Amino acid sequence: MAGSDIGIDLGTASVLVYAKGKGVVLKEPSVVAFDRDTNKIKEIGEEARLMIGRTPGNIVAVRPLRQGVISDYTVTEKMIKYFVQKAMGKKSYRKPRIAVCVPSGATEVEKRAVEDAAFAAGAREVSIIEEPIAAAIGAGIDISLPMGNMIVDIGGGTADIAVISLGSSVVSTSIKVAGDDFDEAIVRYMRKKHNLLIGERTAEDIKIKIGRCFPLGEAETMDVRGRNLVSGLPKTITVSSEETEEALKESTMQIVEAIHSVLEKTPPELAADVADRGIVLTGGGALLRGLEELIEDRTGINTMTADEAMTCVAIGTGRYVELLSD
Structure with a gap:
């Protein structure tokens, strides 16, 4: 069954699921509301988001991911399971292959936690992919070429900045400002x-x-x-x-400074490519008005936002699964 490959953009603010052949099938806030007394989950996703800041004492609406990292493992596991089932429908007999993306600064322990959660949610194979690479694939950049591309992926919890060439990131940084x-x-x-x-x-x-x-x-x-x-x-x-x-002056300047520091560490040939080809912004945070202009103003490099900035990472993660299966 071909439809059993899915890519998950497990974000701090929202979770997007990409199913092979169908595109992005689900986009929901990564919020879980559960009852403290019984420890049962009440709502997941959009319904839970509406409860943030509006719940009585026994019900808590939590975001199980903080700054791109799993802060509450059991809740995250249940959330992934719920979204996987919702995206695939009840009829799937075969366990899916799942690709999940993590911020480029994630430690081995953090990657392992994501992997375990995906296996627990019923995956038969799990691949972990770094966010900037997924974002680049989703933005339609051919990352396999020996060409430097700079990606700035601004999500809810982290901003990932990377210069990518020949399919992997050459210089990257991940900051917890987004x-x-x-x-x-x-x-x-x-x-x-x-x-x-x-x-x-x-x-x-x-x-x-x-x-x-x-x-x-x-x-x-x-x-x-x-x-x-x-x-x-x-x-x-x-x-x-x-x-x-x-x-917003302070936090946006931190992102500009991080871009600056990545450019400083970029090998000269790749830096020349970036100056030619420009900087590509992806992620929901990239939709903040004036960000393109600010980065362009401070770096002197042409900056543009990808078309589907919000879904870039999910699409890229899903395509990555497809590449693996081919």
Whole structure:
């Protein structure tokens, strides 16, 4: 049965599953809600995400992966199992071959944990693939050529930066600054500047709707509701995209600095290729407005975002399985 090969992009913020011949069949937040009293899982995915910050005492909504690393093994295992079954349907008799991607800085122990979780979820074979390589394949780059390509994959928990040539990464780094940190930066800014306490989900909304990290055109505004820290009462204020720029300055600059440090370590021939071919951004965090311009401004290298930035890694992981099976 051909449909039994799947690629999983096991992200801090969301899990995407790619099934051979079908493309990306599932994209859900990596959140699990379980009942503390009975230790039973209540909801997984989108339904659980809606519970974040809104649960009674006995129910907790957790993200089992923190910064690209499994922080809660048993919950992760159950989550992978659930997503694999959901993606494959109940009718599969044969155990699937699963490729899972991990951040490029993952240690052997962390890789082993992912592998074990995939086997426990019912895989017959597991391959672990590094995120930047999966992202490059998914972005449609032929990585087998002796050509330098720079990939910057910004997910929820980690940003992976790598220069890839001849099918593997020559220089790479993985930093724990990514989409979640953008959200946290907005939460901190609102608290410091406006005395307003907002939740992660509200911060993410601000980031998606008006967030930017480089001065572009007209400023946009949106109304934000939260709790005033002085009066303790709910309050609404208007936030502009210029403010998000200020809030996100520090974390976006950390990504730029990491790109800089990878370029410094890149062999000159490959660096010349990167200067020619440009930098490719992938991952959900790459959708932050102004990121292309900021990187271009600081490095002087043409920067573009891949078409399907969100699903690049999942597609690449799935294609990698296909390459293995061929």
